[in-house]
Each structure stands twice: as C-alpha cells, then as structure tokens.
Amino acid sequence: MAQKTKxxxxxxxxxxxxxxxxxxxxxKIYSENELVKKFGVSRHTIRQAIGDLVHEGWLYREQGAGTFCSGQRLHHKLPENKTQNTNRKNIGVITTYIxxxxxxxxxKGIESYLTEQGYSLTFACTDNDIEKEKQCLQSMLSRNIDGLIVxxxxxxSFNPNINFFLELEQNKIPYLMINQFYPQLVPPHIIVNDQKGGFLxxxxxxxxxxxxxxxxxxADDLQGIYRMQGFIEAHRENNIPLSAEMMINYSTEEQNDVLxxxxxxxxxxxxxxxxxxxxxNDQIAVSVLNCLRELGLSVPGDISIVGFDDSFLAEATELTSVxxxxxELGIQAAKWIVSAVENRNQEGNEPQATVFEPELVIRNSSSFLKNDCIVS
Incomplete structure (x- = not known):
C-alpha cells in the first residue's frame, strides 16, 4: 500500500x-535519476508513474532525448488565478500509438503548429484496437472538439466506427486522416505513397x-497492403517470378513472437x-535482424534487409530504409485542420488528399548479392 501511495x-x-x-x-521533464532524487522513491516507482502518464497522454517519450509534456494540460481546468480563453479552439488528435x-x-509536428496558432489539443491513442478507437471517438465528441486529426x-478491413465519423460530418466538424484512411469514407487524408515505397x-x-x-x-492496415502491392509490382516489372510463400502477412496481434x-x-x-x-517498418526490421543473428546469418553478407520509415532505429542499426x-506530415496535418476549422462556414481550399513521395536511404544493411558483386 505504501508503494501505491508513493x-x-x-x-x-x-x-x-x-x-x-x-x-x-x-x-522536457526531469530525467529518471533526477525524479528518483526529487521524490525519494525507487526507480521502479518512477518508471511505473511515467509509463502511466505516457499511456494517458500527459507525456510522450523520444528515444535518446527524454520524456516531454504532450500538451494534455490544455484541456483541464486552469487554476483560479489563471484566466482561460473561452474562445480557444480545441483540436482532437487520435493516433494508433503515442x-x-x-x-x-x-x-511534435502537429503540436508545434497548433500551439503556435493558439489552439489547444486533446490527445488519445487506440493501441490499434477497434474498441479503444470507439472509446476515443466518443470521448472526443463529448469534449465538443472543433476539429479532429486521426x-x-x-x-x-471494414471499420465498425464509421458512424462516429458520419456524426462529425453531420455536425460540420472537420476531420483529417493521416498515414492511412478508411476507404469506405474517402475522407480528406495526408499519406505517404506506400505503394511507391514498396516498389523502391x-x-x-x-x-x-x-x-x-x-x-x-x-495485413490489417492499408499501409501494409499498399507496400505489398509495390513489392509485387517491382517483381512484375523486372520479370522476376514471385511465389506466395515469399510473402509473410501478419496482424497487429501477431507482430511480436508469432511473426x-x-x-x-x-x-x-x-x-x-x-x-x-x-x-x-523499421521496428519489424530490427526484430528480424535479431532473429537472423540468432540463426547465425550475417547482414548484409548472407541476407540484405530493407525497412520503412527511416526512423531512429534505422540510423542506429545502419538499416537501409524508405x-x-x-x-512535416504532422505540420501539414495541423495546417490543414486549422484552415478547415477557420473556413468551416465557407468554401475552403483544403486539398482532399496530400501524398508525400518516399525516397530510399541506403545504408549498410543492403549490398550486392555475393555471386553478382560488382567491383568498381
């Protein structure tokens, strides 16, 4: 009980x-070491508390940089000695992970632009779970948000929460989808050309x-489907036979040990x-890299590997990545939603779709096939 109190x-x-x-x-908030000294509690207690605050949307982590305030404070009652701007507009942001x-x-891209424009934010994450998404959408609607980035x-696959997006439309609340979108709705969206990425x-x-x-x-999101389409397209254009056994599909629930x-x-x-x-993506690529090492296979000596997203993981592991x-996607999403909110009652100029074109960043995880090695 004492531990719980701390x-x-x-x-x-x-x-x-x-x-x-x-x-x-x-x-940025204090480091773990600083928090341990400040509160006089164990590192385990600090990690448990920080982990909960991250999950609840108060904080977010950046690999190698620390833990930061996410902006959730903007949606809570201010102290009596603070004056709240009742005209402040509130934008909801729902991501699969936070x-x-x-x-x-x-x-960070979304938040930097919205706070600069005087907007407040409400964050939520679904953990890529349909039922949690339903709860997030219900919560956003109950907060009377002015716009939603999701x-x-x-x-x-078909999403059973479509009715909440239709309710947003009926209430003339603009919303924008990022990274992927529900094809049944054909909503405004900002995405990466994932098919081209798979092809590259x-x-x-x-x-x-x-x-x-x-x-x-x-297999359960459009990004994966489009990336696979690009993968197949590249084989066809180069007249290289592709057998079904060479394609491994997995669901969100299978992305760890099963995959x-x-x-x-x-x-x-x-x-x-x-x-x-x-x-x-790069997360999966790192897991595969570890698997290959366990099997005694070298990269790129025995097998070349390519990831997606060009994340910090790709940089740390010298991974070739798309x-x-x-x-920039976050900033563009924020600009779109602000324009849509400001022009809600008139003809706006917001594009229905914005597509970023990917590039390939080549690092040390890919090389010429041994027998076909070219010496310059």
Missing part, C-alpha cells in the same frame, strides 16, 4: 506541474542481384535460401 504521489505531482503550466507543451517509434515526431485503426525497396534489392526476396507486410516464428519457419524450410528481406516525413 506511486500516486509522483503521478499527481507531475500532473500538477503540467496543469499549472510549470511544464509546457513540448518541454509514445513509441515515429509517433512522437508526428505529434490515424485510423486497422484500415485494411524491392527494386533496390533486385538491382543488387537479389531474386529471392521475402516481403513482410502488415518472428513465421520468419524462422520460412528460412528453415525454403528450398532455396532467400537473400533479401523487405520489412513493413523515408517517412514524420514532423
């Missing part, structure tokens, strides 16, 4: 820093002499050893 005390104090304005949106991988950079959940990744390995390439793609078991099985049962692997605009 844990709650840490959470309440950090929340107080945020709601009082002592820590502003985008500002604290890991490329999402902090996207959120990253869809499992966009590769596959073409790169093909040009290096690889003809036996594994493609690993997420890696599929990779191990394919590598151990394939009659001809694959020499290249293209992964849905770019994702991250911060």
């Amino acid at each position: 844990y709650n005390m840490v959470k309440e104090k950090i929340t107080e820093w945020i709601t009082s304005g002592q820590v502003g949106p985008g500002e 604290s890991d991988y490329i999402f902090p950079s996207i959120i 990253e869809p959940t499992k966009s590769g 990744a596959a073409e790169h390995l093909i040009e290096l002499g690889h003809h036996k390439i594994i493609g690993i793609f997420k 890696i078991d599929k990779v191990r099985k394919l590598l151990s049962t394939s009659e001809e050893m694959p020499t290249g692997i293209i992964c849905y 770019t994702h605009p991250k911060i």
Whole structure:
C-alpha cells in the first residue's frame, strides 16, 4: 500500500506541474535519476508513474532525448488565478500509438503548429484496437472538439466506427486522416505513397542481384497492403517470378513472437535460401535482424534487409530504409485542420488528399548479392 501511495504521489505531482503550466507543451521533464532524487522513491516507482502518464497522454517519450509534456494540460481546468480563453479552439488528435517509434515526431509536428496558432489539443491513442478507437471517438465528441486529426485503426478491413465519423460530418466538424484512411469514407487524408515505397525497396534489392526476396507486410492496415502491392509490382516489372510463400502477412496481434516464428519457419524450410528481406517498418526490421543473428546469418553478407520509415532505429542499426516525413506530415496535418476549422462556414481550399513521395536511404544493411558483386 505504501508503494501505491508513493506511486500516486509522483503521478499527481507531475500532473500538477503540467496543469499549472510549470511544464509546457513540448518541454522536457526531469530525467529518471533526477525524479528518483526529487521524490525519494525507487526507480521502479518512477518508471511505473511515467509509463502511466505516457499511456494517458500527459507525456510522450523520444528515444535518446527524454520524456516531454504532450500538451494534455490544455484541456483541464486552469487554476483560479489563471484566466482561460473561452474562445480557444480545441483540436482532437487520435493516433494508433503515442509514445513509441515515429509517433512522437508526428505529434511534435502537429503540436508545434497548433500551439503556435493558439489552439489547444486533446490527445488519445487506440493501441490499434477497434474498441479503444470507439472509446476515443466518443470521448472526443463529448469534449465538443472543433476539429479532429486521426490515424485510423486497422484500415485494411471494414471499420465498425464509421458512424462516429458520419456524426462529425453531420455536425460540420472537420476531420483529417493521416498515414492511412478508411476507404469506405474517402475522407480528406495526408499519406505517404506506400505503394511507391514498396516498389523502391524491392527494386533496390533486385538491382543488387537479389531474386529471392521475402516481403513482410502488415495485413490489417492499408499501409501494409499498399507496400505489398509495390513489392509485387517491382517483381512484375523486372520479370522476376514471385511465389506466395515469399510473402509473410501478419496482424497487429501477431507482430511480436508469432511473426518472428513465421520468419524462422520460412528460412528453415525454403528450398532455396532467400537473400533479401523487405520489412513493413523499421521496428519489424530490427526484430528480424535479431532473429537472423540468432540463426547465425550475417547482414548484409548472407541476407540484405530493407525497412520503412527511416526512423531512429534505422540510423542506429545502419538499416537501409524508405523515408517517412514524420514532423512535416504532422505540420501539414495541423495546417490543414486549422484552415478547415477557420473556413468551416465557407468554401475552403483544403486539398482532399496530400501524398508525400518516399525516397530510399541506403545504408549498410543492403549490398550486392555475393555471386553478382560488382567491383568498381
């Protein structure tokens, strides 16, 4: 019980820093070591409290940089000695995840522009779960938001939460989808040309002499579907046969051990050893890299590997990867929603779709096939 009291005390104090304005949106909070000394509690207690505040949307983490205030304080009652601007507009932001991988950079882009324009933000994340998305949408509607930026959940199949988006339309509340979109709605969206990204990744390995390439793609979102389409297209254009066994599809629930078991099985049962692997994103690529090491295979000596998103993980592991605009996508999303809100009652000029064109960043995880090595 004492541990619980300390844990709650840490959470309440950090929340107080945020709601009082002592820590502003985008500002870094104390390090773990500093918090341990400040509160006189164990590192485990600090991590548990910080983890909860990240999950609840108060804080977000950036790999190698620290933990920052997410801006959630803007939606809570200000102290009596603070004057609240009742005209302040509120934008909802729903992402599949909020604290890991490329999402902090996207959120930073959104937040930097919206706060600069005097807008407040309400953050929520779905963990790529349909039921959680429903709860997030219900919460946003109850807050009377002025606009919504949302990253869809499992966009590769029919979404049962379509009615909430139709309600937004009926109430003339503009919304924008990022990274992917629900094709049933054909909504305004800002995405990356994922099909081209899949094509670039596959073409790169093909040009290096690889003809036996594994493609690993997420099956329950449009990004994975489009990236797989590009992968197939590159094989067709280069007249390279592609067997179904070379494509591994996985769902959100399978993205850890189940997926890696599929990779191990394919590598151990394939009659001809694959020499290249293209992964849905850099997170999956790092897991595959670890798997290859366990199997005694070297990268790129035995197998070349390409990821997606050109994240900090790609930089840290020298991974060849397809770019994702991250911060720029967030800024453009924020600009779109502000324009849509300001022009709500008149003809706006917001584009229905914005598509970023990806590029390939070549690092040390891909190289010429041994037998086809070219010496310059």
